[in-house]
Amino acid sequence: MEYPSKLIEDAVNEVAKLPGIGKKTALRLVLHLIKENENRTLALTEALTKLRTQIKFCKTCFNISDDDECALCRSHRRDKSILCVVEESNDVMAIENTAQFLGVYHVLGGVISPINGIGPSDLKIDALLERIKKSVETKEVILALSPTMEGDTTAFYIHRKLKDLPIKVTSIARGVPVGGNLEYTDEITLGRSITGRVLFD
Amino acid sequence: MEYPSKLIEDAVNEVAKLPGIGKKTALRLVLHLIKENENRTLALTEALTKLRTQIKFCKTCFNISDDDECALCRSHRRDKSILCVVEESNDVMAIENTAQFLGVYHVLGGVISPINGIGPSDLKIDALLERIKKSVETKEVILALSPTMEGDTTAFYIHRKLKDLPIKVTSIARGVPVGGNLEYTDEITLGRSITGRVLFD
DSSP states (O other), X not given: OOOSOHHHXXXXXXXXXXXXXXXXXXXXXXXXXXXXXXXXXXXXXXHHHHHHHHOEEOTTTXXXXXXXXXXXXXXXXXXXXXXXXESSHHHHHXXXXXXXXXXXXXXXXXXXXXXXXXXXXXTTHHHHHHHHHHOSOOOEEEEXXXXXXXXXXXXXXXXXXXXXXXXXXXEOOOSSOTTOOGGGSOHHHHHHHHHTOOOOO | OOXXXXXXXXXXXXXXXXXXXXXXXHHHHHHHHHHSOHHXXXXXXXXXXXXXXXXXXXXXXXXXXXXXXXXXXXXXXXXXXXXXXXXXXXXXXXXXXXXXXXXXXXXXSSOOBGGGTBOGGGTTHHHHHHHHHHOSOOOEEEEOOOSSHHHHHXXXXXXXXXXXXXXXEEEOOOSSOTTOOGGGSOHHHHHHHHHTOOOOO
């Protein structure tokens, strides 16, 4: 596509580098910004610049934070004896939204994925082990990783590293989603929900 | 949703103001920027800021342009006797992509839409009439507006304004899309394609 302006072309190319946004969507967004008030664009770019240059990661759990230590780690209301291991910061937000977990988190920053060249040393796994060894409080580690091959590999790796320590290692339950229909559940999930059945109470 | 950082929250709110992007997508984009190199975000914000602050509109056709007059209006290869009226700059890009039109354009900046409070005076219709009256070259005006009620209203309005001038006013053809299937074409389009049938040659 030929653009009527170099400025448009540059902006479209930059926006189209974002995940899930192609050139057509990028053009639509860019033309939208042109039609709107200039302040809107400046507010957007300022928020993004500030975010990228000022964002910090919690020194304890590596979650995104405005300070050196995040609000969850600082809080006295959170149960420091239960540690929930997740891939990314958005997993923390998702679990916090359920209001079912009152412990603390540890953000790995990804999962082991040899195909993408990500090994254990690229993740915060060593920091996790050190954190657990240093703290006397930790009694349970919940592995809340994606039910994919990479997630399972990472969970297995962490479990092996932790198995000599006097702590309980658990994993989030896998099964048929609430509100889901048995008929439309894939075989592997349904199979796992049968082998992993629990007492009815 | 509660965000772990005010910076994230501000960025998500700004990104989610873009058309077709909700809070979840905005969060995904924002977290993507955090994971990537800082230069990527700065390149993005710079391209958008430059775009919004430096963009110009052609003084003749009101298309987006890097200069006071756009490349199409300046070109000696374009046939100035045929003028194609479109809603927005992206329509110019779309028609240019077909390589079937060698005239010049006039960008209205929208269509008449009483429901959105957009009247004829909010569009470049007066500028179009003035442009046609001033120029002796214009022989034909092609109305290439969306086949919607607003587009039809706008076309009708412009047609009425032009009908006393010695120029031909045409509209882009409406009918069954190339590659489309009669069975799946809506009744109105199919009906129009029958009443507006053309000689087979």
